[in-house]
Structures are given as C-alpha cells and as structure tokens.
Amino acid sequence: MLKLSRLADYAIVILVKLGEQDGVVTSPALAVITGVPEPTVAKVLKVLSAHGFVLSQRGAKGGYRLARSLADMSVASVIAAVDGQIALTACVGGRECDTGLSCGLCGSWDVINTAIRSTLEGISLESMRPKEACPTVLSQINKLNAPHTVREGA
Amino acid sequence: MLKLSRLADYAIVILVKLGEQDGVVTSPALAVITGVPEPTVAKVLKVLSAHGFVLSQRGAKGGYRLARSLADMSVASVIAAVDGQIALTACVGGRECDTGLSCGLCGSWDVINTAIRSTLEGISLESMRPKEACPTVLSQINKLNAPHTVREGA
DNA sequence: CCGAAACAGGACCATTCAGGTCTTTAATTA
DNA sequence: TAATTAAAGACCTGAATGGTCCTGTTTCGG
Ligand code: SF4
Ligand code: SF4
Numbered sequence: 001m002l003k004l005s006r007l008a009d010y011a012i013v014i015l016v017k018l019g020e021q022d023g024v025v026t027s028p029a030l031a032v033i034t035g036v037p038e039p040t041v042a043k044v045l046k047v048l049s050a051h052g053f054v055l056s057q058r059g060a061k062g063g064y065r066l067a068r069s070l071a072d073m074s075v076a077s078v079i080a081a082v083d084g085q086i087a088l089t090a091c092v093g094g095r096e097c098d099t100g101l102s103c104g105l106c107g108s109w110d111v112i113n114t115a116i117r118s119t120l121e122g123i124s125l126e127s128m129r130p131k132e133a134c135p136t137v138l139s140q141i142n143k144l145n146a147p148h149t150v151r152e153g154a
Numbered sequence: 155m156l157k158l159s160r161l162a163d164y165a166i167v168i169l170v171k172l173g174e175q176d177g178v179v180t181s182p183a184l185a186v187i188t189g190v191p192e193p194t195v196a197k198v199l200k201v202l203s204a205h206g207f208v209l210s211q212r213g214a215k216g217g218y219r220l221a222r223s224l225a226d227m228s229v230a231s232v233i234a235a236v237d238g239q240i241a242l243t244a245c246v247g248g249r250e251c252d253t254g255l256s257c258g259l260c261g262s263w264d265v266i267n268t269a270i271r272s273t274l275e276g277i278s279l280e281s282m283r284p285k286e287a288c289p290t291v292l293s294q295i296n297k298l299n300a301p302h303t304v305r306e307g308a
Numbered sequence: 309c310c311g312a313a314a315c316a317g318g319a320c321c322a323t324t325c326a327g328g329t330c331t332t333t334a335a336t337t338a
Numbered sequence: 339t340a341a342t343t344a345a346a347g348a349c350c351t352g353a354a355t356g357g358t359c360c361t362g363t364t365t366c367g368g
Contacts, residue, residue: 001237002240003240004156016257042346057335060343112273119266181315194358213363216315
C-alpha cells in the first residue's frame with residue numbers, strides 16, 4: 001500500500017521528541033513522552049543507537065541522547081536504518097525480481113525511486129518538528145526533487 | 155520498508171504490456187508476455203476491470219483490452235486501485251493512529267505524503283514505457299512536484 | 309443446438325514480515 | 339563489592355499480503 005513501516009515512523013517521532021529533551025533520557029521516559037509502548041521504544045532505540053543516531057549511557061542514571069543535531073538527520077536515513085534502504089520495487093539498483101520478467105520498466109522505477117529517496121533525504125528531522133513543519137518541508141520537497149540529474153526537456 | 159506492493163507493480167507492468175498489444179488479449183497470453191503466473195495475472199486484471207482500467211470481453215475469443223490510453227492512466231491511480239490510497243503513515247488525512255500519541259508530526263507527514271502522491275499522479279503509464287522512460291519520468295517528477303500548494307519561501 | 313473457451317467473482321491457504329514481549333548481559337553508583 | 343538500573347539480543351506471535359483454486363456466467367465455433 002506504499003506505507004511506511006510503523007517502526008520507522010516511531011523512530012522519527014522518538015528522535016524528534018528526544019531532541020526536545022535535555023540530558024539523557026531513559027526508554028520508559030521516552031515511552032511516556034511519545035505514547036509508544038516501552039518495549040517497542042527500547043527496540044527502536046537499540047537500532048538507532050547501532051546506526052549512530054543516538055548515544056547510549058549504560059548503567060544507573062543511564063539513558064539516551066542524540067548523537068547529533070536533528071538538522072543533521074534526514075528522514076530517509078532514519079527509514080533506511082530501521083527498515084532498510086528505500087526500494088519501491090524489487091528491481092532497483094540493478095537487482096532483478098524473482099519473476100525475472102523482462103518488463104523493461106525497471107529503469108523508470110529506478111528513477112522514481114531515486115526521486116522519492118532524494119526528497120526524503122532532503123527533509124531533516126528538524127523540519128519535521130510541528131512548529132515549523134509545513135513550510136520547511138514544502139520547500140525542502142520543492143528544492144530537493146529537482147536535483148541530481150533532472151533536466152527539463154531532455 | 156517503503157516498498158510498493160507486488161500486485162501493484164504487476165498491475166503497472168500488465169497494463170503497459172497490454173497497451174502494446176492490439177485487439178483483446180487473454181489472461182494466459184498476458185501471463186506469457188509478462189512472465190507473471192497466470193492466476194495472479196487474472197486476479198490483477200479483475201481488479202483493474204472493476205476499476206475501469208481495462209475492458210473485458212467474456213466468452214470464447216474474449217479477453218481484455220485497455221479502457222483508455224496509457225497516457226490517461228497515472229501510476230498513482232493504479233496503485234490506489236490495487237492497494238488502496240497511498241498513505242505513508244496512519245495519520246494522513248486527519249485519521250489518527252492507534253497509539254493516539256500526540257506526536258504532532260502528522261502535519262509534516264501529511265505534506266510529504268501529498269507530495270509523493272502528487273508526483274505519482276503526474277506520471278502516466280505511457281511515461282513508464284521503456285523506450286522513453288527516463289527523460290519523461292524525470293520531467294514529470296520535476297514538473298509535478300512543485301504543484302499544488304508549494305511556495306518557495308513561505 | 310451443443311460444447312469449448314474465457315471472464316467474473318469469490319473463497320481459501322500458505323508465507324512473510326512487522327510488531328511486540330521476554331531474558332540476558334553489562335555498566336554505574338552507593 | 340554488591341545492589342541497582344538500563345542496554346543489548348533472542349524469541350515468539352499475529353496480522354496482512356501474495357498466491358492459488360473453484361464455481362458460475364457468458365460468448366463463439368462447430
Ligand atoms: S518493474 Fe518489472 S523487473 Fe522491476 S520488480 Fe516490477 S516486474 Fe520486476
Ligand atoms: S506521525 Fe504520529 S500520529 Fe502520525 S502515525 Fe506516526 S505516530 Fe501516529
């Protein structure tokens with residue numbers, strides 16, 4: 001249905017909320033803040049920690065905190081960390097689909113996939129924050145979609 | 155993983171291939187052409203028929219043919235027909251997610267979702283055809299992403 | 309007029325993967 | 339050093355998707 005996995009969504013929410021706190025925050029605390037069940041929060045944080053989005057402090061008085069600014073995290077990178085790289089179809093990046101059919105559409109999908117990926121790459125978590133959400137995201141989309149190799153009439 | 159459902163992918167392929175034939179084509183024939191297993195092709199065609207993408211001819215010498223030109227079919231509409239409307243998160247269009255958490259990110263997701271949906275709306279199946287794939291799709295993406303309410307600095 | 313061919317529609321099963329829970333392990337602090 | 343607390347990893351469960359099949363209806367050819 002072309003929907004984002006819930007875990008990826010949670011990851012975004014958790015990171016944004018974490019960015020609004022100061023000092024280290026524990027999993028249970030984040031669970032309360034976000035409303036997501038504790039075990040799930042913990043699971044997501046583990047993944048985010050493994051991918052370097054957050055720094056963990058073990059032991060008593062431990063918890064998590066952002067490894068870098070929200071502005072330096074793209075939506076796409078978080079999604080990729082949690083769910084794997086964005087790939088609309090099975091044949092992006094030269095991979096061939098199990099049916100092995102010679103549909104020839106792969107190229108088109110590849111372009112579309114790249115465009116969407118680039119768009120999400122250009123949207124930072126900072127932009128996702130409620131207060132300044134819409135305008136920034138819009139301009140990001142507008143700005144980041146044209147990029148790499150898009151030429152008007154070619 | 156932000157991936158398209160396989161059925162939707164097949165639907166696109168089938169429609170494009172169907173557009174390259176003339177006269178009515180049977181499910182088995184399309185299965186051979188596309189490489190997709192016959193039962194699945196039949197299933198997809200039923201859905202496409204129900205949504206008015208193809209016209210069916212029953213009885214002997216029956217088969218399917220396009221209801222309208224490939225240029226008049228958008229990628230998004232096909233996806234919506236097969237998989238339901240595009241919705242990255244559970245909270246697009248004012249719907250609220252089961253966790254009921256007050257994350258406040260819904261607005262941002264809504265914008266991103268709309269942008270992606272619009273992009274796919276603007277890409278016709280004709281554009282997906284191998285020969286002219288990349289350039290057309292690229293310009294479509296470039297052209298269709300700015301549209302509806304995106305303003306530069308607002 | 310009869311039989312074969314092909315779609316329509318539905319139900320059914322099997323698999324996959326996401327979502328969630330649990331146990332173990334390590335670090336911090338008193 | 340021992341108790342406390344949180345991270346890390348493994349495991350299980352369940353829903354959704356993908357895929358298959360069967361029955362009924364319609365049309366063309368013999
Ligand atoms: S576009 Fe064609 S090759 Fe790519 S995944 Fe779909 S069917 Fe397979
Ligand atoms: S963005 Fe927030 S409200 Fe929307 S689906 Fe995700 S968690 Fe739920």
